Amino acid sequence: MRVKTQARREGIISAAWEIFRRDGYGRTTMSAIAARLGGSKGTLYSYFASKDELLLATVDHVLAERGQAAFARLESPHLLSQRLEKFAHDYITLRSHPDTIALDRILIAEAGRSNIGQAMQDRLLLPQWRRFAEFLREQAENGHLTFEDAEEAASDFRALLTAPLLEHCLYSDRLPDATETATLAARSVRTFMRAYAPQSSGDNRSAPARNPRDRLNHPASQRSCRTNGRRRE
Numbered sequence: 001m002r003v004k005t006q007a008r009r010e011g012i013i014s015a016a017w018e019i020f021r022r023d024g025y026g027r028t029t030m031s032a033i034a035a036r037l038g039g040s041k042g043t044l045y046s047y048f049a050s051k052d053e054l055l056l057a058t059v060d061h062v063l064a065e066r067g068q069a070a071f072a073r074l075e076s077p078h079l080l081s082q083r084l085e086k087f088a089h090d091y092i093t094l095r096s097h098p099d100t101i102a103l104d105r106i107l108i109a110e111a112g113r114s115n116i117g118q119a120m121q122d123r124l125l126l127p128q129w130r131r132f133a134e135f136l137r138e139q140a141e142n143g144h145l146t147f148e149d150a151e152e153a154a155s156d157f158r159a160l161l162t163a164p165l166l167e168h169c170l171y172s173d174r175l176p177d178a179t180e181t182a183t184l185a186a187r188s189v190r191t192f193m194r195a196y197a198p199q200s201s202g203d204n205r206s207a208p209a210r211n212p213r214d215r216l217n218h219p220a221s222q223r224s225c226r227t228n229g230r231r232r233e
Contacts, residue, residue: 017058021102066094088185145196160188
């Protein structure tokens, strides 16, 4: 009976996602979902208290499995930069997946009309990024990163991955290909490590470019100029 109940719940979520994706949140009704299932609204409400709860369950269904795979990358024995790059690659792939883009468009359409977007942030997304912040905090305790606030560092990492995708994914039908995904992941991790890796960790942070004129102000250069001047005399 338990297996059957879980199968029924998953069937409701799958049917609901088809309709949410096709019609958007506002135009989707529990009656339409029940009709798609060939059941009654009573059956839906026995599993989900409201349409909001059902949408949150579909979001969890869409994101959870892929998100767990990304976090598993962080537990590997590789170098921190390699783990972050693999995590970044999985995250970009998830964010640019057609289901995720459809979900983003649903939530943007509902902004200002319902609190479903905030509910999704509070219940599903923020806990995942707090988990990532905790990972960063552990890396800082081990001497691999340095920052004052782990959640701010996690937010910066998220922005590096997300910002280049927003307009590309929301306003275009062309998704980033494998090469673009790998390039963005690598570039984001390099930028993050330049900002947050300790100077002594060999993190490949570049030294600030030196103005050639600075050489003229260096004491050794000034001594050389004075010496050369005396020789010319």
